[in-house]
Amino acid sequence: MMEWMLLPLKRYADFSGRSRRKEYWMFALLNVLVILAGILIGLLLSGGSADYASMSGGWMIAAALLGIWFLAIFIPSLAVTVRRLHDRDLSGWWYLGMVVASAIPFVGFIASIAFIVVTLLPGTDGPNRFGPDPKNPAQADVFA
Template sequence: MQFFDAVRTCLRNYATFRGRAGRPEFWWFMLFATLASMVAAVFGERINLVVTVLLLLPAIAVTARRLHDIDRSGWWQLVGMVPLVGWIVVLYWYVQPSQPGPNRFG
């Protein structure tokens, strides 16, 4: 999946928490969200806040779908809130290869 395809897919599935998202879709969208936030920050704090709020729900949704792709519930992204080690654990899950074939999430 290419950059623009991934961004288009994630924005089209704005609040879709069902299904699966592969590594390219997840990482391309996260890159887009980071770059959009950096560009918005150049234009001011309020613009950055608006962009961040607009991209928050699609980011949570694509993260849930990414975890579904490795056969984990989307709720596991909350592990990232555990101090010190939580973000390391979820980062490890995000880089895992997709599980071949169908799983309980599709």
């Protein structure tokens, strides 16, 4: 399971090819776990006080650590999302369209739900224009 979480980091800036649902969603789970750990660190270092307004030292440290994490995963997050779209036989430019659409009130809500649905759908069977099927790469040459 951990190898699926770290695979997007190994393929740091690889925007070509395809990524399975498992790779995409395990990376999302890793990010959620890191955010929860950052909140826990902030709570522990601030003495259990969730006083965000004063931004005590504990919360500052947690915010700095999470900021470093988000900077480190920015490119891999873009890459795994583009590869996930490739698995559905969609261009990576659809991601930019979804980001732009998300900035529009009401349309953004619908676009966000549509994007989540697209990432939840299974990839195309067999090879597509972006590469072999990551679920069954051996299948590509069977009927060629």
